[in-house]
Amino acid sequence: MIQFNDVYKRYPNQYEALSGLSFELDKGEMAFLTGHSGAGKSTLLKLIALIERSSHGQVIVNNQNLGRLPKWKIPYYRRKIGLVFQDHNLLHDRTVFDNVALPLIIAGENHREIGRRVRAALDKVGLLSKERTHPIALSGGEQQRVGIARAVVNRPPVLLADEPTGNLDPTLSQEIMALFTQFNQVGVTVFIASHDQELINRLPYRRITLNHGRLAVQ
């Protein structure tokens, strides 16, 4: 589902954040991306989400070589990738419903379909009763769940998360991981960058570890 072949990422300031990365994630797999601060975890996820492009090597997602994807196709490609961030990136002047609806509005879905899908996503994360609330009135864990609902509302086959439990206490972190596990159980490929060794150690998923932009030997 996700394949890296000898991938390098050099930023415009010449800093090489990723060097010679090769690995593969199967369709329907769930895995953790670990490594020290600055190891290149966010950069790697950005290459998959096409927020950044590789400088060398191939990134292949869902049989699509991202290096060959023309710019105009990027928005269509992104609809197939759900993204969850540590800081939620929610719009605070919109309701929970509107935040989750955003990807569907951008995709041009009709009103009825939007209502149906937003409520299905909110139901999955246990926040159906909060659809009219503004994010500011929610707890950190609830805000993160709104972010997850927004990431899955398009029903993407791939879900990427960058430190999704970074600001949460251990109990809430476990709840968030349980949600990711549920999505994985219905076939979504899930890739989670996390520092939280304790949390990762409790779960039976593969780890891909980076060390200064290279794959660490496990």
Ligand SMILES: Nc1ncnc2c1ncn2[C@@H]1O[C@H](COP(=O)(O)OP(=O)(O)OP(=O)(O)O)[C@@H](O)[C@H]1O
């Ligand atoms: N746009 C950029 N331009 C130049 N250098 C960058 C850019 N983005 C990231 N870097 C550098 O690339 C390296 C990897 O950063 P990245 O954010 O991918 O690491 P990370 O493993 O996610 O770190 P953290 O766990 O602290 O978030 C860092 O040294 C960072 O300073």
